[in-house]
Amino acid sequence: MTDLRSLLGVACAALDQASALVTDMAVGAVQAKGDRDMVSEIDFAVEDRVRTFLQKETPEIGFLGEESGGVGAGGALTWALDPVDGTANLVNGIPLCGVSLGLIADNRSVLGVIDLPFLGQRYRAAEGHGAYCGDDRIRPRVTTALNEAIVAIGDYAVGERAQERNARRLALTACLAESVLRVRMFGSAAVDLVWVASGKVDCSIALSNHPWDMAAGVAIAREAGAVVMDVDGSPHDVMSAATIAATPALRRPLMEMLATL
Structure with a gap:
């Protein structure tokens, strides 16, 4: 049985490193990925750091990153990383961006950690263990219309x-x-x-x-x-x-x- 609580700790440790890179690095060179799409040096640095960390800590789990593709992805368990979700926001100084690391089990998301470094917010959840922002349990609103x-x-x-x-x-x-x-x-x-x-x-x-x-x-x-x-x-x-x-x-x-x- 997959120990999601333990893997959530691994994911949080990975995002500790990722968030530090996002806030400490200069954006650096920005490359075009296609029509009105872009990737920054921070995207590459975060993905490389997180992939290396996860392959050391959880070598049995595949990895899929937005910029580098997959390593052993498609198996029973796969990490899925967006090193900077909201790159266009980041490179233009808009603080609505984050590092997003999820775990997919048999084609279904079962764990996630999202760090919004410029807002000082860390969200995390694992199936059966609740969802949190920092130490606070989170829930959706009860809007009905x-x-x-x-x-x-x-x-x-x-x-x-x-x-x-x-x-x-x-x-x-x-x-x-x-x-x-x-x-x-x-x-x-x-x-x-x-x-x-x-x-x-x-x-x-x-x-x-x-x-x-x-x-x-x-x-x-x-x-x-x-x-x-x-x-x-x-x-x-x-x-x-x-x-x-x-x-x-x-x-x-x-x-x-x-x-x-």
Whole structure:
């Protein structure tokens, strides 16, 4: 049986090192990854440091990083790392960015640690052990109606087929604008998900699902008590097309709204 409590300690130790790099290093050179996409020296440094640490501490667990790809990924257990979730925010001096490290077991997120170093916040959870920010247990809000809900949405698409992919995102934005209290775009999936988990926003909707972006936040939101699902309402896993996290009472109205897109 996997000892998630022990592995949560390993993940926290890895993010101690990662957070120190993010706050201590200069951003350095920024390289283009494609159309309106970028990677910084901090991204590479954090991923290298965390990968090296995890391969030493947990050599039996695979690793998948946004920048370097996979090493032994796809097995029963895989670490999934976004070294800087919100790089565009980071390089432009916007503090809404974080390091996101999740653990995937059989295609399902079971553990996550997210550090928001410029906000001084550390979120963590392991399945069956609760979700926390620092020492405080976190839970979603109890909002019951969409017109009372603050909803965070993922970034619009860039790169290949951006116009096609954004048609649905723009339709979603228009639908939300007519239905919810406020729409927010923070520029970081990690921020979106932990803020649902801790009751700062009522829902986050991302029409995407990269494991390095979502694994940690999904585990934290689910363990906090949020419902985390695909766009069709099925339980979220690494094969889902979208990542939707919400306070449970909003599940039905969200599904009704999304069905109209």
